[in-house]
Amino acid sequence: xxxxxxxxxxxxxxxxxxxxxxxxxxxxxxxxxxxxxxxxxxxxxxxxxxxxxxxxxxxxxxxxxxxxxxxxxxxxxxxxxxxxxxxxxxxxxxxxxxxxxxxxxxxxxxxxxxxxxxxxxxxxxxxxxxxxxxxxxxxxxxxxxxxxxxxxxxxxxxxxxxxxxxxxxxxxxxxxxxxxxxxxxxxxxxxxxxxxxxxxxxxxxxxxxxxxxxxxxxxxxxxxxxxxxxxxxxxxxxxxxxxxxxxxxxxxxxxxxxxxxxxxxxxxxxxxxxxxxxxxxxxxxxxxxxxxxxxxxxxxxxxxxxxxxxxxxxxxxxxxxxxxxxxxxxxxxxxxxxxxxxxxxxxxxxxxxxxxxxxxxxxxxxxxxxxxxxxxxxxxxxxxxxxxxxxxxxxxxxxxxxxxxxxxxxxxxxxxxxxxxxxxxxxxxxxxxxxxxxxxxxxxxxxxxxxxxxxxxxxxxxxxxxxxxxxxxxxxxxxxxxxxxxxxxxxxxxxxxxxxxxxxxxxxxxxxxxxxxxxxxxxxxxxxxxxxxxxxxxxxxxxxxxxxxxxxxxxxxxxxxxxxxxxxxxxxxxxxxxxxxxxxxxxxxxxxxxxxxx
Numbered sequence: 001x002x003x004x005x006x007x008x009x010x011x012x013x014x015x016x017x018x019x020x021x022x023x024x025x026x027x028x029x030x031x032x033x034x035x036x037x038x039x040x041x042x043x044x045x046x047x048x049x050x051x052x053x054x055x056x057x058x059x060x061x062x063x064x065x066x067x068x069x070x071x072x073x074x075x076x077x078x079x080x081x082x083x084x085x086x087x088x089x090x091x092x093x094x095x096x097x098x099x100x101x102x103x104x105x106x107x108x109x110x111x112x113x114x115x116x117x118x119x120x121x122x123x124x125x126x127x128x129x130x131x132x133x134x135x136x137x138x139x140x141x142x143x144x145x146x147x148x149x150x151x152x153x154x155x156x157x158x159x160x161x162x163x164x165x166x167x168x169x170x171x172x173x174x175x176x177x178x179x180x181x182x183x184x185x186x187x188x189x190x191x192x193x194x195x196x197x198x199x200x201x202x203x204x205x206x207x208x209x210x211x212x213x214x215x216x217x218x219x220x221x222x223x224x225x226x227x228x229x230x231x232x233x234x235x236x237x238x239x240x241x242x243x244x245x246x247x248x249x250x251x252x253x254x255x256x257x258x259x260x261x262x263x264x265x266x267x268x269x270x271x272x273x274x275x276x277x278x279x280x281x282x283x284x285x286x287x288x289x290x291x292x293x294x295x296x297x298x299x300x301x302x303x304x305x306x307x308x309x310x311x312x313x314x315x316x317x318x319x320x321x322x323x324x325x326x327x328x329x330x331x332x333x334x335x336x337x338x339x340x341x342x343x344x345x346x347x348x349x350x351x352x353x354x355x356x357x358x359x360x361x362x363x364x365x366x367x368x369x370x371x372x373x374x375x376x377x378x379x380x381x382x383x384x385x386x387x388x389x390x391x392x393x394x395x396x397x398x399x400x401x402x403x404x405x406x407x408x409x410x411x412x413x414x415x416x417x418x419x420x421x422x423x424x425x426x427x428x429x430x431x432x433x434x435x436x437x438x439x440x441x442x443x444x445x446x447x448x449x450x451x452x453x454x455x456x457x458x459x460x461x462x463x464x465x466x467x468x469x470x471x472x473x474x475x476x477x478x479x480x481x482x483x484x485x486x487x488x489x490x491x492x493x494x495x496x497x498x499x500x501x502x503x504x505x506x507x508x509x510x511x512x513x514x515x516x517x518x519x520x521x522x523x524x525x526x527x528x529x530x531x532x533x534x535x536x537x538x539x540x541x542x543x544x545x546x547x548x549x550x551x552x553x554x555x556x557x558x559x560x561x562x563x564x565x566x567x568x569x570x571x572x573x574x575x576x577x578x579x580x581x582x583x584x585x586x587x588x589x590x591x592x593x594x595x596x597x598x
Contacts, residue, residue: 001027001028001029001030001142001143002030002031002032002139002140002141002142002143003019003029003030003031003032003141003142003143003144003145004031004032004034004107004115004117004139004141004143004144004145005031005032005033005034005144005145005147006033006034006104006144006145006146006147006148007033007034007035007042007146007147007148007149008033008035008037008040008041008042008098008100009040009041009042009043009044009085009147009148009149009440010042010044010085010440010449010450010453011042011147011149011439011440011449011450011453011456011457012033012035012042012145012147012148012439013033013040013085013088013089013094014063014450014453014454014457015031015145015147015439015453015457015460016031016033016094016097016098017088017092017094018454018457018458018461018541019031019457019461020092020094020097022461022465022540022541026465027464027465029143031097032097032098032099032139033094033097033098033099034099034102034103034104034117034119035098035099035100035101035102036101036102036103036104036122037100037101038100038101038122039100040082040085040086040089040098040100041081041082041085041086042148042149043149043151043152044078044081044082044085045078045082047151047184048078048079048082049186049187049188049208049212050187050188050189051189051212051351052077052078052208053075053076053077053078053234054075054076054077054078054081054448055075055204055234055320055321056075056234056253056255056320056447056448057074057075057234057235057253057255057256058072058073058074058075058076059074059253059255059256059531059553059554059557060253060255060256060447060448060451060493060529060531061076061081061448061450061451062084062450062451063088063450063451063454063532064451064454064531064532064533064535064536064543064545064546064549065533065536065543065545065546065549066087066088066091066092067549067553068084070552070553070556074235074251074253075234075235075253099119099121101121101122101123101130102119102120102121102122103119103120103121103122103132104117104118104119104410105118105119105120105136105410106118106136106410106412107144107410107411107412107415107417108412108414108415109412109415109416109417110140113435114140114141114142115140115141115142115143115144115435115436116138116139116140116141117138117139117140117141117144118136118137118138119136119137119138119139120132120133120134120135120136120137121133121137142435143435143436143437143464144435144436144437145436145437145438145439145457145460146408146436146437146438146439146441147439147440147453149440150404150406150440150441150443150449150489151403151404152404152406152407153404153405153406153407154182154183154184154400154402154404154405155400155402155403155404155405155486156182156400156402157200157400157402159200159365159366159367159368159369160367160368160369161368161369161370161371162180162369162398163180164369164370164371164372164373165179165180165369165373165394165395165396165398179396179397179398180397180398180400181398181399181400182399182400182402183201183205183206183209183399183400183401183402186209186212186399189212189213189215189216189217190216191216191397192209192212192213192216192217192218192397193216193217193218194217194218194219195213195218195219195396195397196218196219196220196394196395196396196397197209197213197218197220197221197222197395197397197398197399198222198224198366198375198393198395198397198398198399199213199221199222199223199224199398199399199401200224200365200398200399200400200401200402201224201225201226201400201401201402201403202223202224202225202226202228202229202304202319202362202401203229203317203319203401203403204319204320204321205321205401205403206223206225206401207223207229207231207319207321207322207323207324207325208321208323208324209399209401210223210324210327210328210360211321211323211324211327213360214324214327214355214358214360215350215351215355220361220393220395221327221360221361222360222361222362222363222375222388222393222395223324223328223360223361223362223363224362224363224364224365224366225304225362225363225364225365225384226364226365227306227307227310228304228305228306228307228310229298229304229306229316229319230297230298230301230306230311230312230313230316230317230318230319231297231298231299231300231301231304231319231322231325232254232298232299232318232319232320232322233254233299233320233322233348234253234254234255234320234321234322235251235252235253235254236251236252236254236257237251237345237346237347237348238345238346239292239343239344239345239346240343240344240346241342241343241344242341242342242343250560252557252560252561252565253557254318254320254446255320255446255447255448255493255529256528256529256557256558257529257561257569258446258494258529258530259526259527259528259529259569259570259573259574259577260494260498260525260526260527260528260529260530260534261510261525261526261527261574261577261578262277262573262574262575262576262577262578262580262581263277263281263494263573263574263577264494264495264497264498264529264530265498265507265525266510266578266581267577267581268581268584268585268588269473269474269476270584270587270588271577271580271581271584272476272495273474273476275314275476275480276580277577277580278312278313278314278492279312279314280576281313281573282311282312282313282314284573286311286312291343292343292344292345293343293344293345294333294335294339294340295335296311297311298319299322299345300325300329300345300347301325301329302328302329302332302333302334303328303329303331303332303362303383303384304328304362304384313445313446313492314445314479314480314492315479315480315481316445316479317443317444317445317446317479317487317490318445318446320446322348323348323350324360325347326347326350327355327358327359327360328359328360328361328362330357330359331359331361331387332383361384361387361388361391362384362388363377363384363385363388363393364377364378364380364382364384364385364388365377365378372394373394373395373396374392374393374394375393375394375395377389377393403486403487406420406441417433417436418430418433418436420438420441420489421488423437423438423441425463425472426456426459426472426475426496426499426500426503427441427442427456427489427491428456428459428460428463429460429463434460434463434464435464437456437460439453439456439457439460440452440453440456441489442456442489442490442491442496443487443489443490443491444490444491444492444493444496445479445490445491445492445493446492446493447493447494448493451497451531451532452491452493452496452497454532455496455497455500455501455532455535456500458500458504458506458535458541459500459503459504462503462504462540465540467504467505467540468503468504469503472503473499473502473503475499476495476499477491477492477495477496477499478490478491478492479491479492493529493530494529494530497530497532497535498530500535501534501535504535504539504540504541505538505539505540506535506536506537506538506539506540506541506542507535508525508534508535508537508538510522510525510526512538513525513537516537517537517547517550520550520551520555521537521547521550521551523558524550524551524554524555524558525550526574527558527566527570527571527574528554528557528558531550531554533545533546533549533550533554534546534550537550558570
């Protein structure tokens with residue numbers, strides 16, 4: 001069964017590896033990966049920049065049966081992660097399946113129901129230069145998986161008059177860096193040194209570039225945010241309470257703190273549908289943040305707060321690039337000294353040299369630019385808008401950190417292929433079109449795409465083998481985005497992974513889990529987040545490596561929280577949510593007694 005996989009990033013690699021492992025007599029999968037670039041790694045290799053790190057932890061990001069050493073730092077540089085992917089491909093002998101420099105130009109459905117995949121290769125011409133060959137090669141495939149990634153085609157909004165800022169750099173010579181570019185073109189701090197930089201977009205990339213501009217020695221840095229953001233560090237840092245400093249040489253990654261039992265596993269459908277567990281955790285977190293940092297808008301976040309109705313994990317993607325916050329906070333932090341004595345958050349140390357007085361300004365998106373290159377901002381009661389409208393802002397560099405859009409121009413329109421929005425089977429495939437899948441086209445609010453891509457690959461294979469019972473249960477894992485939101489593919493990482501595991505019958509039962517694997521694995525499953533190894537203990541994707549990974553790496557991560565951390569972040573919410581689910585279960589029984597349909 002020939003399977004064409006488009007893209008050799010994390011999603012494409014794990015899909016290829018999973019198909020090879022799932023191959024059997026009735027399903028002899030024969031995958032081939034087509035990658036238009038000259039190496040594997042996708043976005044992590046070709047859209048990276050210096051000083052860039054993953055904001056998701058190694059515990060969550062690593063694939064289920066290929067882990068990093070315990071001694072490795074929790075958060076990898078992008079170069080480290082690309083090397084990890086290279087090692088993964090080598091370990092599972094995937095390179096023989098990958099055709100580099102192979103660009104897909106058309107996928108069409110044949111009358112037989114199979115797929116004709118046409119691609120061209122990048123070859124060296126007679127002048128010694130690379131060019132795409134004129135005659136396409138073709139593969140007839142039984143199955144197709146699109147794994148080309150969310151972050152490929154830049155999204156660039158139109159802003160009237162932005163072309164006028166080009167004039168301010170005309171006198172600086174031909175070697176001066178471009179005045180307007182997308183973040184995909186940013187590679188090094190030297191592009192920002194000595195410049196007046198405006199960054200459009202306050203996602204994690206925008207935050208990274210704000211910090212990079214500050215450290216590059218930019219003369220002015222303006223970060224523009226449409227409607228605010230929710231800021232958290234990727235790892236919990238230091239606090240002071242009543243003058244006593246609570247620090248950790250090995251801080252806990254924020255994405256490993258969500259408790260599984262009661263919040264992700266064993267959740268009654270009424271509780272899942274209402275999303276009440278998200279709202280309650282948001283309420284608790286806001287008040288803890290107010291006590292520890294003086295603001296509930298985010299972790300030590302004094303500006304850029306979201307509207308109250310959108311403030312929480314149910315609505316937005318958590319921004320875990322926290323390094324720029326000290327520079328953004330400086331004009332706005334107004335906490336009295338005596339409250340700072342009661343409790344205080346200590347910002348993580350910055351790299352050298354420290355800049356104790358520099359201010360990076362936050363602003364709304366400009367409405368337009370004047371002929372002289374001055375940015376005009378909307379009038380608003382937002383405190384950053386009030387402040388910025390008292391200034392004259394004339395950037396000579398504008399960076400679009402506005403994300404990416406998805407284009408599938410190579411899909412034959414006459415073949416009526418689905419889009420990711422049409423993929424009603426867990427955002428992976430469309431009912432009736434199970435031989436065509438989207439892997440990696442979701443984005444978690446807190447978490448990482450690669451492990452979810454692994455779970456998606458497992459689910460797609462289960463669909464092909466007809467191991468999934470239909471109809472599927474309702475989807476309660478989508479973030480609560482407004483209909484006007486640009487990104488509609490947001491999911492809650494833990495809920496989505498757990499839902500796929502239940503669909504595939506790989507979610508463990510508590511009694512069988514304890515009986516077969518013992519107390520240590522049982523405790524990890526209850527207190528841990530939705531780590532993929534949990535879903536490889538039972539079912540068709542069972543792995544002999546999973547118990548050992550859970551007993552070492554995941555056990556170390558959970559115990560690192562300490563007794564107090566596991567009490568506050570683990571046991572207390574677990575008891576509360578289990579009580580809530582028990583009440584819902586009892587009410588459902590009473591509902592049935594009165595002859596009602598649940």
